[in-house]
Amino acid sequence: MDDDYYSLNSILAENHKLSCSFTLDVEGLGYLEGGTENNIHQHSKVELPFWLAQTLSLNEFTTFPLPPPYSNRVKAALNASAQSVKLSNLVGGNGWWYRWGRRIADVLDDEPQADLLNTLLKAFVNRLPALQDLSAHHASADHTLPEGSTSTGETFRDGMEGDERELFAIGQESGKVSKSWYDSSGRKGGR
Amino acid sequence: MALPKHLQNGLTPDELTFLAEEETIDIVPLFSMTRVRLLSGIYGPFTPPSAAKVPLWLALSLKRKRKCRIVPPEWLSIDRVQNSLKEERENAESFCSLPRRFIEISKVLLDVAQDDLMQPSSLRSLLKDLREVRQAKIRIGLQSEGVMRGSYLQVTNLTPLELSELKPFLVKAMGIMQSLEPRKEEDEDEEEGGGNYAQ
Known part of the structure; x- marks a missing residue:
């Protein structure tokens, strides 16, 4: 997972909105709230894209609670059965659940950071075997047949987030x- | 990189086959000729009843023109493959050692020089069994503890061809795991090429 400057996926992942509350009054930025008011007041809540929220939070202009995709409820669901959680729906757009989580973790302090990263890593590790089986299965499957979408593998496939896809x-x-290669008969060029 | 995307991950099976065709193999020529000088060396002389050593690509080309009989390498016999298969089955932990270009050479020989091999059809099914046992082990290996901690996968004795199938997936998966690893210190350099390489 690269954070390369030119990585489109990183840019997309950073664009998700985060609900922040301001720790101080800001003059003239009221339009961010969408209202007609001119100023942002202390403790008012604003949805900001992550790339903006990151800078503001690092400078302690804003604070934010852990967003719902990484809440305890999701964590509990992942603990219960990591493979049946639909990560794709948790974060909007293409669903870069791991990437976004990692970027958020970068802003957090030591303990919640390690906590969040551990959750992400554990989720990934627990979902990896299913992912590997599924990709191997799809590689060997005959694609001329119409695909059945009833098996558990298919429901897992629907729930994959961006990097998993x-x-x-x-x-x-x-x-x-x-x-x-195994199926080819090696008759290239030939006699 | 300038390479098309499907070539960026490493060698493809076709390229590996091409490399494997540099290995030498014994043939019994069906024509007479003095020594010939090729870029890779001097081969011959070709005098019908006695065998000559040539690169595999030359052997295959002659075989296609019906100008030689290929002497299969000694590891490509029913007995040897059966032994390997048995060893592979008994030893659940690791892979048994095969010649480096085992899969490629056995495949092209079965494709081109079937009539020079003993019982090609049973040989073919033995090779398929061998492949499946090894594939199953790779699958188990991918879900082993070493991979889960994002650190390593035991690939001793895997041939380059098997690795080429495994590598892109493994590299990317480990890249993701490494980036999710809780940070120890403020060293940003720990992220090595893993993730980038897979892109």
């Missing part, structure tokens, strides 16, 4: 390349 595509692609 990329990983899935990579696994599927390399599996496919090998399979087509």
Whole structure:
């Protein structure tokens, strides 16, 4: 997961809105709230994109609670059965649940940071076997047949977030390349 | 990088096959010729009843023109493959050691020189079994503790071809895990090429 300056995925992941509250009055920025008021008052809540919230929070102009996709409720669901949580729905857009979580963790203090990262890592590790099986299965599956969407694998596939989907595509692609090599008859060029 | 995306992850099976064709193999020529000088060395002389050592690509080309009989390498016999398979099955923890280009060479020989091999069909199914046992082990390995802690996967004795199938997925998965690892100190350099490489 790169945080490269030019990485489009990182940019998209940073664009999710975070609910922040201001710790001081700000003059002239009332339009951020969407109202007609001219100033932002102390303790007022504003939805800010993460890239803005990050800078403001690091300078202690704003504070934010852990957003709902990483709340205890989700954590409990992940503990119960990591594979059946639909991460794709938790964060809007393409659902960069891991990336966004990691960026948020960067802003947090030591203890909540380690806590959040551990949650993310544990979720990823617990979902990896299912992901690997699924990509291997899809690489070897015959795609001329219409796909059934009843098995548990398919529901897991619907719940994959952005990076998991990329990983899935990579696994599927390399599996496919090998399979087509094994199946080819080596008659290239020939006599 | 200038390479198309499907080539960025490493060598493809086709490229590995190309490399494997540099290995030498014994043939029994069906024509007479003196020594020939090729870029990779001097081969021959070719005098029909006696064998000659040539690179695999030359052997395959001659075979396709029906100008030679290929002598299969000694590891490509029913007995040897059966032994490997048995060893592979008994040893659940690790992979048994195979010649480096085992899969590639056995495949091209089965494709091109079937009639020079003993019982090609049973050989083929043995090789398939061997592959499946090893694949199952790779799958278990991917879910092992070492991978789960994002640190390592035991790949001793895997051939380059098997690695090429595994690598893109593993590299990306480990890249993600590493980036999610709780930070120890303020060293941003710990993120090595892992994630980037897989992109």
